[in-house]
Amino acid sequence: DPAIVFDLGGKFDKSFNESAFNGATRWAEETGGTFAEVELQSDAQREQALRRFAESGANPIVMAGFSFATPLGDVAGDYPDTKFVIIDAVVDAPNVQSIVFNEEQGSYLVGMMAAMASETGTVSFVGGMDIPLIRKFACGYAQGAKAANPDVTIIANMTGTTPAAWNDPVKGTELVLAQKSQGSDVVFQAAGGTGVGVLQAAADNDMLGIGVDANQNYMHPGSVLTSMLKRVDNAVYNSFIAGEAVEPGIQALGLEQEGVGYAMDEFNAELVSADMQAAVDAAAEQIIAGDITVHDYMSDESCPALSF
Amino acid sequence: MDLLTLLQLLDSTLRLATPLLLACLAGLFSERAGIFDIGLEGKMLAAAFLSAAIAAVTGSVWLGLLAGIFASLLLSAIHGLASITFRGNQLISGVAINFLAAGLTVVIAQSWFAEGGRTPQLAGAARFNPITLPGAEALRDVPVLGPIYYELISGHTIIVYLALLIVPITAWVLFSTRFGLRLRAVGENPAAVDTAGISVVGMRFAAVAICGVLCGIAGAYLATALQAGFTKDMSAGRGYIALAALIFAKWRPVYCLWACLLFGFLQAIALRSDLIERVLQFNIQSQLLDALPYILTVVILAGFVGKAIPPRAGGEPYVKER
């Protein structure tokens, strides 16, 4: 049986982990299979969980989150017959598949939408922990916003520098309020549990929020402009489908592979005009076609559209 | 820094100071009666959880508030039992209560809502919503005073105003009523209270109960006003900061207000590192800002900023017969 290890936020974090969980349950429902799962409660458990699953014969073992990179590096060699899939990080081992996403592309699209929806000409971003991965989101977002409106002002804040930043809704709220006072009326969050507070604050203060990872439009209907989808669910689903045959190596999922995108549904239909949607879709095609390249912050740790 | 930014900062200060203030006053009642309480944190956390849970289930924030107070009172009762009835070590009891709350909230939340130790998001009547004070809209455009009234004074949840109101009430109760006299006396010399024909146990339990109620309100504020639901460990050390503020305030109600506003301000400014950079022209590490309340407390405790003398019988169980 396959197994999945969720990161600290837990499988009901309404974003990253939940998306992974959805992928796994979709596989279970469709195939009737069963999978083992565990929600981590501390950093120290990572290695333990991986070993326990490997010992129990689970295969493949999927883990959601870059924090698994180091423990997986230690563990993978001890279980050469077990396949591991790590999402959001790259681990170089013969039995590991690394799945990464081109978040900058999805962020670019929602950045465009933000700039177009903004009445004040100022849009903002709230990140969780200040790490290159999150800067990648912010950078893509800023590029998109600038593309839609070259005069746009972009405010970007990070919640913190430690994993606690993923779970600090109070601070998320305060950051939104600060951004509002600086004129922002659309805010994109890539902040895990903190993001819940961000969207809540946006809804409470007549701003538009933008969700992340999973489709979060439903959380505050009419107040969430869209969500930057990161199809972790697909990644998990595909790995489970492939089973023991998952291919080692690196997989990068972008717009082309439908690994990222933006969400439209009944909850945000009224917020997104046909013009907006058309512009965004056009940009998406251009990105896929290679006519637009969105700069990836992690490639050189710098961002043309935003300074941190 | 323009007025509006400043107001926004102060506004945020007030919001963040409110739970500190409530917990600080809670600690004041308890410690003035001679019962040290490092369990403020745990009580707040328990209250945050139960208030959010009940508000989520019933849809009524007021029921949530009551439930929060109830949860906090329950822990107060344990603290009272340990430190008053069984004359145990108050510090150890407080430590135990903090752990109990940290563990139980998540265990119960997980088994109740199965959302990873969280409660569902609260909305509408299940939360305390900001109130616009009369005339705020109308006066909004009056220069200077208008924005101050509209941005800073108006637009908070009822608990913020309640917390501010409790400060003078506390001062009045403590220094102008019979109850206050006895409460202070029992924290200074319980034997004097006992021989004056007043029940030491009764007074101390009363104080601990008041502490429970106030912590309950503080916790409910966290989960149903500041936030829209409970998350694991959401009290995030506020109980300890409140304790620090209490020492800073030398166990006096009005000083508590200032101390909590100061610590609230530090928290608010830590969220706005951009402002610091803009005003001071250099960057202050956010970690330093986070640690500042704690560092300040140590400095105060060291007696470099005037000695803080706790109630004399504080921390000691009242033992009549060995």
Next chain:
Amino acid sequence: MTAPAIELKGISKAFGPVQANKDISIRVMPGTIHGIIGENGAGKSTLMSILYGFYKADKGEIFIGGTKTDIPDSQAAIAAGIGMVFQHFKLVENFTVLENIILGAEDSGLLRPSLSRARRELKALADEYELNVDPDAIVEDIGVGMQQRVEILKALYRQADILILDEPTGVLTPAEADHLFRILENLRREGKTIILITHKLREIMDITDTVSVMRRGEMTATVKTVDTSPQELAELMVGRKVLLRVEKAPARPGDVILDVQNLNVTDAKGVHRVKGISFNVRAGEILGIAGVAGNGQSELLEVLGGYEKASGKIIVNGTPIDLTGQKSDGQSRRRRGIAHVPEDRQAEGLIMDYAAWENTAFGYHHDARYRNGLFMNNAAILQDTTEKMERFDVRPPDPKLAAKNFSGGNQQKIVLAREIERNPDLLLIGQPTRGVDIGAIEFIHQQIVALRDQGKAILLVSVELEEILALSDRIAVMFDGHIMGERDPAQTDEKELGLLMAGMTGNPSQVSVKDIEENLAHAGTGKV
């Protein structure tokens, strides 16, 4: 026949394994002063605390004015018209006098009306009984004598008909005590009933109508005061014939061992406790320091013992010792030949949870013979302890028993054995017989005199004037941090010493109580 104001029947009370009161019965008639006398630890305070509802008796009944009354707490006692002044005052130190008076007797939920009524009544009471106090003074700022007044006023304010005073004179100068007794006589005249606890025979003889004697938790006798004598009371207290005098030969003083010059001590709170005193003690003599508790004697001992800082000069055996606390501490004082029997053996002289053998090394644990490299030489200490316990007749002679399990007298013997057996040049000894029965007192006094006769210098501090008079070769009286004067015990008496203790010199007959009061209040002596 009128009913007794108080009748206790069959009162028993145990604190864990300690039977503090055993089946005690007592009757006190209204309008009388009833004395209760007994050794330390006899159970006097316990009995009265039961009457006042502070402790609950295990067995027994209480009748007030002839009716059986339940006194589960002090509230009930107050309601029954009982007031009590405890041995250790029960005042809130940082409250004002007025606040202390109304505490528990407030008229209403708000303080203000209570305070103004209390202020009026306090004035009336003060005038009536000559009990002047400043209602707005903070209690910790006023002297012990004043604090005692506050306690009495508290009882009177609650309209007590029965007043219990637990060892009220322990903290008073003789003149203040006389004043207190006049007040008590006034109260008796008004028909109030008074119970006076003391272990001073003279006070009993002077003022009481009847007297009960307690020993080891039991009531051994109740007699009319006129029908008894101090000698008989002493026997009743101890259970056998006692010698009330110490036999000693005249001193043969030698060289100056301890020379104190212009010593000043300021305590942790910044209060100036010892104010520039100078004196010396010679080999082969006992210098007694008399004074009311809290006048700087304790601090003097602490400085000499090496655990408080001071300024001035202390010369021992010709070499000055460091007073800054930098180069010299209790350890080095011991090495210099200074031994110290502290005033409070339970809080200072012993670790109550340590076994007797561990206590024998206490303070001397760095001695070469108790040491084994980094480790302690437990075998040697044990051996030493066994020998010491035998020589000092410590009972039970079990070195492994924890100090807390010995009785007061035997605890004191353990301390004495440790300090005297060191063969010191100078022995500092504070309150040597506090809480010790008369049998042991004899023994201890003999040991002290014997040490003197071996040519050692002894500095004795005691609040018991009788003890000072009996042991000392010279007497210095301390008041408010000063030495008021030195007297030859053969040429002085308690009256003169009492006056010095109140800070006055001159002819005793010309000094009024008022002067003494003012003097003492001014001194602000603080601690009990």
Next chain:
Amino acid sequence: MDVMPKWAEVILVPLISLLLAAVLSALVILAIGENPWDALKLMVDGALGSTYGWGYTLYYATNFIFTGLAVAIAFHARMFNIGGEGQAVLGGLGVALVCLYIPFPHWSLALITASVGAALFGAAWAFIPAILQAKRGSHIVITTIMFNFIAAALLNYLLVGALKPAGSMEPATGKFPETTHLPSFQDMFSFGEATLFRGAPANISFFVAIAACIALWALIWRTRLGYEIRAYGHSESAAKYAGISPTKIIVVSLLISGGLAGMMAINNVQGEAERLVLNAVEGAGFIGIAVALMGRSHPLGVFLAAILFGFLYQGGAELALWTSIPRELIVVIQALVILFTGALDNMVRMPLERFFLSRRKPPKPDAKSTPAVGTN
């Protein structure tokens, strides 16, 4: 006179307290709809049923021995060091600096140097609260709590800044070099075919912890310093009389305490993670309180209590892995243990005392007392 025999005080009271904590924990498990008996079986199986389980149990126990001893030695001086958490954080920093910046030829040298580094850093972190307590009377409990927060902020600052390898996303140092890696139980106890303790993090630090227990026992009960520490803990006024400097005792005992807490880092940082991560301490500093309370501050008691908590931790992790009982249940149990053995112990002691008092033989007639003379 002691009311209770010593064995009752030392064994019976903590045991009954523990039992109460266990019963309440079972009720909690029952209340969330799980079977406490099954949970216990799962815990026992997961923690003690294999060398792998033991490897984790003893790993956790090693942490708790260090922090438990730290709290215990402070308790002997009647100081409540609740700063074990922060001191262990700093200990980790010491280990990391030693391991990262000193090239070692062999792990044994690395272990010795890292132990010293950990102890020094931990002790240094205890020093300021200690000196403030000794010289200025600042309450050690409050200052050490504050220092826990400050330590967290400091480590955070270093791990997102100076100590983080470039390009890394995690707030953590890089891997320590190979020569600093400690032998794990797997390395030490696998013979030929049989691989014992596979993958479990228990390592040679466990034996260092045992050595620390013995050393601390000797220190407390055999040396003059221990004598002074205990004397001060029993009575400050008496200690002053005996010429024992309170400042010295407070500072020295807290330095030892902080050093022990810091030394935990050789287990979790050097032995297990082999790099320094945020929150490596995982609350072990606080568990130390429960361990010291249960172990009655005696090194042997601490050792046994640490094993028990190691079992709870590993068993709890297994529970969390295989059932829907969250790991926080362990925090609940920990809280109950602290509550019953620390704060509510009189609840157990009082009735026991009454029981033993009632069973006592009536005292022998006192040799000194004579029949009462004349009553009225």
